[in-house]
Amino acid sequence: MATMNIALEEGFDNDRVLVSVNGKRFERSGVTTKLQIGLAEQFETHVADGTVTIDVELPERSLNGSYELDANDMVYLGISVEGQTLHFRHSSQTFGYA
Amino acid sequence: MPSITPFPVSGLYTWQDTPTNAQPVAGPLLPIRREELRLDVDGRYPQMTASGIATIGLAGRVAWIATLTPAAGGGWSGLIWFKDGLTALFGYTKVSITVQQPNTSAAPLSTTVTFSDGGPEFTRVYQYASGFFHTMNMEFDCATGSAVNLDFDTGSHPNRPASLAKEKLTIQEVFKRAGFDVTTSAGSNTKVPIKGAGSNAKWSNQELHDAMQVHWSQRAAQAKWAVWVFFASLHEQGTGLGGIMFDDIGAQQRQGTAIFNDAFIKTPPPGESPITKAAWIDRMNFWTACHETGHTFNLAHSWQKALASGGKGPWIPMTNLPEARTFMNYPYNVEGKTPAFFKNFEYRFIDQELLFMRHAPERFVEQGNAVWFDHHGFEQANVADQPVFRFDISIDKPSASYEFLEPVVLEMRLTNVSDQPQLVPENVLKSLERVTAIIKRDGDPAKQYAPYAHYCYHSDEVSLKPGECLSDSLFISAGTMGWSISEPGYYTIQLALDYGAEEIVSNVMRIRVAIPNDRDEERIAQDYFSDHVGRILAFDGSTFLTAGNGVLQLVVDRLPHCNAAIHCAVPLALTMGRETQALSYDDGMPMLTKTNADVGAATATLAPFISDSNRTIATLGAIDYDYYVARLGNMLSQAGAGNVAERLRIREKKSKSTAAPAKSKGARATK
Numbered sequence: 179m180a181t182m183n184i185a186l187e188e189g190f191d192n193d194r195v196l197v198s199v200n201g202k203r204f205e206r207s208g209v210t211t212k213l214q215i216g217l218a219e220q221f222e223t224h225v226a227d228g229t230v231t232i233d234v235e236l237p238e239r240s241l242n243g244s245y246e247l248d249a250n251d252m253v254y255l256g257i258s259v260e261g262q263t264l265h266f267r268h269s270s271q272t273f274g275y276a
Numbered sequence: 277m278p279s280i281t282p283f284p285v286s287g288l289y290t291w292q293d294t295p296t297n298a299q300p301v302a303g304p305l306l307p308i309r310r311e312e313l314r315l316d317v318d319g320r321y322p323q324m325t326a327s328g329i330a331t332i333g334l335a336g337r338v339a340w341i342a343t344l345t346p347a348a349g350g351g352w353s354g355l356i357w358f359k360d361g362l363t364a365l366f367g368y369t370k371v372s373i374t375v376q377q378p379n380t381s382a383a384p385l386s387t388t389v390t391f392s393d394g395g396p397e398f399t400r401v402y403q404y405a406s407g408f409f410h411t412m413n414m415e416f417d418c419a420t421g422s423a424v425n426l427d428f429d430t431g432s433h434p435n436r437p438a439s440l441a442k443e444k445l446t447i448q449e450v451f452k453r454a455g456f457d458v459t460t461s462a463g464s465n466t467k468v469p470i471k472g473a474g475s476n477a478k479w480s481n482q483e484l485h486d487a488m489q490v491h492w493s494q495r496a497a498q499a500k501w502a503v504w505v506f507f508a509s510l511h512e513q514g515t516g517l518g519g520i521m522f523d524d525i526g527a528q529q530r531q532g533t534a535i536f537n538d539a540f541i542k543t544p545p546p547g548e549s550p551i552t553k554a555a556w557i558d559r560m561n562f563w564t565a566c567h568e569t570g571h572t573f574n575l576a577h578s579w580q581k582a583l584a585s586g587g588k589g590p591w592i593p594m595t596n597l598p599e600a601r602t603f604m605n606y607p608y609n610v611e612g613k614t615p616a617f618f619k620n621f622e623y624r625f626i627d628q629e630l631l632f633m634r635h636a637p638e639r640f641v642e643q644g645n646a647v648w649f650d651h652h653g654f655e656q657a658n659v660a661d662q663p664v665f666r667f668d669i670s671i672d673k674p675s676a677s678y679e680f681l682e683p684v685v686l687e688m689r690l691t692n693v694s695d696q697p698q699l700v701p702e703n704v705l706k707s708l709e710r711v712t713a714i715i716k717r718d719g720d721p722a723k724q725y726a727p728y729a730h731y732c733y734h735s736d737e738v739s740l741k742p743g744e745c746l747s748d749s750l751f752i753s754a755g756t757m758g759w760s761i762s763e764p765g766y767y768t769i770q771l772a773l774d775y776g777a778e779e780i781v782s783n784v785m786r787i788r789v790a791i792p793n794d795r796d797e798e799r800i801a802q803d804y805f806s807d808h809v810g811r812i813l814a815f816d817g818s819t820f821l822t823a824g825n826g827v828l829q830l831v832v833d834r835l836p837h838c839n840a841a842i843h844c845a846v847p848l849a850l851t852m853g854r855e856t857q858a859l860s861y862d863d864g865m866p867m868l869t870k871t872n873a874d875v876g877a878a879t880a881t882l883a884p885f886i887s888d889s890n891r892t893i894a895t896l897g898a899i900d901y902d903y904y905v906a907r908l909g910n911m912l913s914q915a916g917a918g919n920v921a922e923r924l925r926i927r928e929k930k931s932k933s934t935a936a937p938a939k940s941k942g943a944r945a946t947k
Contacts, residue, residue, distance in 0.1 A: 185516075188580075213580060214521045214571050216606075220513070274540040274608055276518040276564050 180249035182225050184232075185273060186218040187211065189259030197257075198233040199223055215275040225249050232257075234264055284319035285375045285384045288312060288409055289402035313402045314409045315373065315387055316634055317344060317352055320453045323627060326354070326373055326389070327635035330366070338366040339637040350374060360637045367394030383407075408457035409634045412501035412643075414448060414569070415461035415494055419479075419508040420470045422537050428562035430623060432555035437620050445623055447505070450566050450603070454625055455634045461502075463493025468506070478512040479534065481522040488523065488532040497528065497721065499645035503572045504532045505565060515539045519564040521571035527721055528644030533568035537561060545614070559618065566603040570625065572643050573633050578605035581628070594628065602626040664694045667773050667780040669750075673894045676787040680797055681804055681831065681840035683753040683813055684761050684787060685897045688771065690780070691745040699737045705748040710774045713752060715760040717767050726756040728814045749899040754810030762805045764791045796834055803827045804840075817847035819856045819871075832881055839895040841884035846896075846904050849885070853878035853911045875917045882908070886923060 186195060190209040197204040202223065211218045230249045234257055235242040243264030247253065254273055258265045267273075291311040311330045316323045327341040338361040344352035351374035359366060368391040377384040383404060390399045416424045431442030448458040472487045473479045479487075484506065489495060492504040511517040511534070518541040523532035541560035544553045576583065579598040581590060599610050602625050607617035625633065632641065639645045668689040678684060688705050692698045704710060713725035740746065752769065753761045761767055767789065771782040792798045803809070808824030818824065828844035835841050856871045885892055885904075893901045905924050912921035 212524075213576065213583070214524065215517065216577060216580070220516075272514075272516045272540055274518055274606065275513075275516055276520070276541075276567055276606065 180225050180227050180230075181222055181252050182230065182249060183220060183222050183252070183254045183272070185220045185254065185256045187256045187258045187273075188216050190218040193236050193259075194238055196235040196237065198231075198235075200225055200230055217275045227251075232266070236264075280381045282318070282380045283377070283383055284407060285377060285387070286316050286319040286322060287384075287407040288314055288405045289387050290405045291400055291402045311400065311402065313387060313389060314635060315375070316409070316455075319407070320455075321624065321627065321630055323631050323634065324352075324354075325631060325635055326352070326371060328389075329638070337361045338363060340366065340368075341635050342371045344371075344373065347372060369393040406457060408452070409455040410501055410638075410642075411457040411459070412451070412503070413459050413461050413494055414451070414464075414503055414505060415492055416447075416464045416505045416507070417466040417468055417491055418506065419468045419473065422507050422509050424465060424507050425535070425537070425558070425561045425565065428558050428623075429555070433552050433559055433618070435615055435618050437622060440622060445562075447562070447565050447569065450623065451569070454630055456501075461494055466491050466493070468508075470509075473508070476512065478510045478514075479508050479536075480512045481520070481525075484508075484520075484522040484532065484534050485525065492532065495531075499528060499639075499642050500531070501642055502531065503569060503643050505569055506532065506534045507565075508534055508536055509538045510536050511539070515543075518560070519568040521568050523572075530572045530574060531644045533572055535561065535565045535568060560607075563603060563607065566623075570603050570629070573641050575604050575625070575629050575632065578602055578626075579609075597626070597628075600626050602629060604629060664692065664698055665700075665773075665780050666691045666693045667771065667782040669769065669771055669782045669785050671785075671787075671894075672897045676785065678761075678787055678789045679839050680764060680790050680792045681801060681835070681838060682789075682895060683751060683840065683843045684769075685895070685900055686750045686752055686769070686771075686785070687747060687897050687899055688750055688782075689745045689747045690740075690773065692740040692742055695742050697739050697741050699739055700746060702736045702738045702746075704773070705746055708750075711750075711771060712774065713750070713769065713771045715752065715767060715769050717761075717763065717765050719765070723757060723760050725752055725760055728755055728811055747899060749897050749903075751814050754805075754807075754814065758807070759805045759810060761787075761789060762801075764789050793838075797838070800827070800830055800834065804831065812847050813843060815847075817851040819851055819858065825851065829881070832884060836884050839891065842892050842895055845881050845883070845885045846908070848881045849878040849908060850911065852881060853908070853915055853917075873915045875912065875915045875920070878912070878915075879917060879920050882920075882924075 182199065184197060184199070184204075186206065186209050188211055190211045193209045194205070194207045195209045197206070204221065204223070206219065206221075209218045227250055228248065230247055230253075232245045232247070232255060233242070234244070236259070239259075241259065241262060241264060243266070245255070245266035245268075247255065247268045250270075252270060254269045254271065256267045256273055289312070291313070311328060314327045316325045316327075324344045325341060326344055327339065330338050330340075338359060340356050340360075341358040342354040342356045344354040347353040351372060353370065353372040356369050356371060370391070370393040372390040372392070374388050375384045376386045376388065386401050386403050388399060388401050390397060416426060418424045426448070427444050427446045429442070429444050430436065430440055448460060451458050468487050468491050470477055472490075473483050487506065488504050494500065494502045494504070511520060516539070517536060518539040519533065519535040521530065521533045523529050541564050542557050544556040548556050576590070578600040579596050581594040582596050584590070598605070601617065601621045603623075604625065605617070607614040607621070610617045668691065669686045670689065671684075671686060688711070690700065690705060708727050715723050715725055738746070750771075753759060765788070767787050769785045769787065773780040773782075792801065804827055806824065806827070808821045809827050812818045812821055812824045812828060825848060828848050831838070831844040832841045832848065852874045855873050857868045858871065860867055860869045889901075896904065909921040909924045912918070912924070
């Protein structure tokens with residue numbers, strides 16, 4: 179079992195965000211990036227070790243994207259909006275914000 | 277023979293109204309009273325830029341920025357590429373600058389700036405004031421159990437630019453090199469009890485803000501070139517947050533920042549040599565402190581330079597610089613990550629950031645500068661030695677006490693106090709273009725009143741004989757900046773009229789706004805102090821803002837004994853009592869729908885207005901009272917309700933014996 183920390187990072191502006199991790203759905207509303215740290219909010223979930231599929235949708239902006247990664251122990255996932263595109267990144271170490 | 281180090285000429289120069297040895301060669305177009313010049317052509321990180329701030333009249337300020345190149349024959353010249361403020365009154369597009377210096381190793385004495393292109397050329401001489409562009413104060417405190425980390429030995433880690441000087445660099449020195457004369461607060465090194473972080477001993481933004489309120493010795497409810505830098509263990513967000521400029525609430529923002537010593541900045545990567553781990557940590561801590569402090573200057577992250585969000589964006593068009601080597605970038609996000617960043621990082625802000633910090637209009641940069649003109653008032657206004665006019669503000673109430681919800685209407689009077697007739701624009705008061713009003717509630721920052729509309733009038737001039745005056749009314753409670761007078765308390769109001777070379781400052785008026793009488797008033801206030809209601813009151817009615825009309829009707833119906841009901845009755849009656857046409861659509865076809873005048877409803881609504889003319893005059897002011905009586909009377913007469921109109925006029929006649937002399941709404945000469 180791995181722990182996945184999901185960070186909604188840059189480009190959010192009072193958005194409703196739907197995140198699906200291997201089919202398990204999370205919904206966050208009013209998501210707004212705090213510009214001085216480049217982060218809106220973070221939350222954690224547990225996933226089975228192995229390949230994880232993450233689907234993200236911002237319905238009011240007609241934006242969606244999908245990402246796959248291999249989860250193992252601890253994994254950090256960062257999601258950002260840039261224009262009309264969703265960007266993903268992941269790491270086994272915590273992302274730093276300042 | 278020892279070489280002589282040239283004394284930098286960059287820095288701050290100032291011009292005052294009566295400098296001892298510097299007079300303008302030719303007069304400016306405008307009554308500019310105080311000016312600053314920032315010359316940035318040598319010294320540390322020169323930006324080849326000059327910028328200036330001029331105060332025009334009482335309320336006007338123009339900030340300008342020019343890019344300079346060396347001029348043939350000495351000095352510099354360049355084009356003004358940025359203006360902010362009353363730009364229409366400052367047409368110049370070129371500057372030429374020379375510096376007066378006894379010799380190159382001595383401090384400069386002054387600089388001469390010639391403005392041209394866009395107006396009659398004029399020259400100004402500014403006196404040297406400082407080698408820095410601004411002064412500022414830093415206070416460094418820490419939580420119990422944490423330490424303040426002010427410096428970094430740039431030679432301590434081997435991964436660095438080959439050209440980097442090995443030195444013990446301090447946070448203060450970083451900002452000195454950015455152009456700020458940094459002083460360290462005597463209140464520094466306060467140990468802030470960790471209990472302020474709550475039971476989890478991790479700081480939330482609110483707890484940080486509270487700690488700043490209590491422990492920052494320089495705290496003031498005003499913009500100030502000062503910052504509180506707080507070192508603590510961890511934010512409640514955990515080790516992922518190395519620091520934060522947490523101060524983004526309230527009227528004064530960007531004054532406080534925190535560094536979390538035990539966050540990820542304390543964890544070197546696995547490959548870091550044990551010999552350099554301490555230097556790695558020290559370096560990241562130092563970077564974080566300078567990064568967060570940079571945010572207090574309104575600097576964005578390098579990759580956000582072009583970002584506009586929530587109606588806020590860059591001060592000039594910018595491009596994102598995700599690879600920039602600046603304190604404002606994340607070292608671990610560049611190509612090649614942290615090692616690549618520090619390999620050619622010179623512990624500085626990049627040029628576009630320095631340009632902003634040194635030369636952007638102060639209100640963009642100065643910490644806490646959210647409300648313009650706060651604590652300036654009119655203390656520095658330049659008043660003529662022998663004034664030609666006197667500017668008075670008054671009310672027609674027996675005492676300067678206002679009920680809760682009661683709008684404030686001032687009477688302005690411009691009087692010729694000279695012994696000669698004076699020509700003045702007939703609508704000099706009515707247009708509000710030249711009138712500046714400052715309102716300050718005790719305990720709150722001052723606000724400048726911004727009317728919903730400026731009116732453009734044909735500028736006929738009228739002659740005022742000695743002792744004659746022009747008068748007009750001013751609804752000052754609400755404007756485009758919201759309701760300036762709403763909460764109970766004491767308010768100070770002062771106006772000024774920018775009249776050519778003379779700033780005519782009014783008397784100061786103190787008023788008191790009472791607390792609500794009951795819960796009903798409190799409930800209505802939630803809807804009453806809105807933009808819609810403010811606009812309806814300011815424009816004497818609206819057929820479009822129906823929700824606002826509903827609030828006004830509620831006041832008339834529920835609070836008929838209150839003075840606010842008189843104010844609300846007028847726009848409602850003026851709206852109800854006339855025919856209107858509204859555009860509507862029937863199956864997609866546009867059509868005009870006519871609404872008949874409802875004289876009965878208008879008359880009923882006017883009950884608070886009619887019931888006690890003395891009270892009505894007191895709250896509306898005699899100018900507005902007479903104006904409304906005439907306008908309502910005409911409207912009612914035309915609608916066939918001459919009897920009601922006559923009742924208004926009867927009241928008018930009665931009132932004249934007890935009120936101020938009759939004046940029309942609008943500029944009018946009276947003796």
